[in-house]
Amino acid sequence: MNTQVTQTAAKDKKSIRTKEKIMRAARKVFSEHPYHTASMRMIGKEAQIEHPLINYYFPNKAVLFETIVEDLCESFAQRTAEWLDEVSRARSIAEGFMRHIDLMIDYNTVNPETIRILAMNLTQADNISLIPGYQRFPELIDRIRKIFVEKISPAGPESEISMLMNSFNFLAISFLGSSTCIAQIQGMEAGGKEYREWVKNTLGFIFLPRLREIIVPDTAEGNARRKKSPK
Numbered sequence: 001m002n003t004q005v006t007q008t009a010a011k012d013k014k015s016i017r018t019k020e021k022i023m024r025a026a027r028k029v030f031s032e033h034p035y036h037t038a039s040m041r042m043i044g045k046e047a048q049i050e051h052p053l054i055n056y057y058f059p060n061k062a063v064l065f066e067t068i069v070e071d072l073c074e075s076f077a078q079r080t081a082e083w084l085d086e087v088s089r090a091r092s093i094a095e096g097f098m099r100h101i102d103l104m105i106d107y108n109t110v111n112p113e114t115i116r117i118l119a120m121n122l123t124q125a126d127n128i129s130l131i132p133g134y135q136r137f138p139e140l141i142d143r144i145r146k147i148f149v150e151k152i153s154p155a156g157p158e159s160e161i162s163m164l165m166n167s168f169n170f171l172a173i174s175f176l177g178s179s180t181c182i183a184q185i186q187g188m189e190a191g192g193k194e195y196r197e198w199v200k201n202t203l204g205f206i207f208l209p210r211l212r213e214i215i216v217p218d219t220a221e222g223n224a225r226r227k228k229s230p231k
Contacts, residue, residue, distance in 0.1 A: 019057045021047050026068050031113035035065055035121055035131050066133030072114045073140040079107055080144050084151040093212050094204075101172075101200050108176045109191070119177020141166055156214035164214060168207050175199045 025047035029038050040061055044051025058064035083100045090096030108115050121131050128134040145165045148154070154161050175182060176199065179190040188195040 018049070018053070021049070022054055022057055022064075023068065023071070026064055027072075027113040027117070030065060030068060031116040031120070035061075038065075040064075062132035065131075066136075068117070069133035069136050072117060073136045075111070076114055077140055077143050077147070079103075081147050081151065084147060088151050093215055094208060097208055097211055098200065098204055101203050104172060105176065105196055105199060115173050115177040117177075119173050122173075141169060144169060152215060154214045155216075160210075160214055164207065164210050168203065171206070172199075172203060175203070 022043065026043050029042045029046050032038075033042065038061070040054050041051045043064070044054055047054075054064070058067065083103045086099040086103060087093070087096030090099060118137065121134065122128065122137070128137065145162055148165050149161065179195065179199075183190040183192070183195040186195075186198070188198065
């Protein structure tokens with residue numbers, strides 16, 4: 001009896017390790033190839049297993065990709081909540097926001113597949129509904145907006161809050177997910193300090209003034225803009 005239980009436990013552990021191995025390989029392949037050009041054969045080769053074995057865990061490429069996207073979006077949302085804590089605890093809006101950007105860049109350095117998969121497939125599809133799991137992306141953007149409201153308690157109109165958060169995340173995903181191309185155009189290295197500083201300073205230059213207006217609405221400039229803005 002004990003021998004059977006031990007064998008079953010060992011088999012389960014091996015199955016979990018194999019599934020994790022497939023997931024790691026899939027993240028790498030999908031970060032290097034758009035969904036429609038990536039294949040189960042590529043993933044099997046990356047995982048160093050026979051590709052038909054993947055179907056034991058994931059019946060097809062669409063299910064595997066959707067699982068990856070769901071996992072990446074959940075991880076990104078959780079980290080975003082942590083980054084926004086930095087904004088709420090900081091001595092100033094500028095300090096908190098720039099720290100938020102630093103943490104996002106650090107996350108991308110350690111987990112480059114996450115943002116690259118999102119960026120690559122968004123630019124490749126005319127209709128995101130044709131890519132399995134990409135309904136998670138608008139859900140992610142909306143979740144990040146809600147986290148921002150919960151953590152920061154902004155006083156601006158909802159339309160401005162959505163515009164700020166959506167445009168910031170779209171641009172940050174583009175800068176980090178397409179870093180190789182954008183950096184090369186400017187004569188920089190994608191993983192280099194110069195490009196990192198460019199991303200940070202550019203996002204700060206574009207969004208920090210608007211963030212201040214939304215969080216601190218009782219300035220003359222902020223109030224003037226709000227009177228002209230639709231509710």
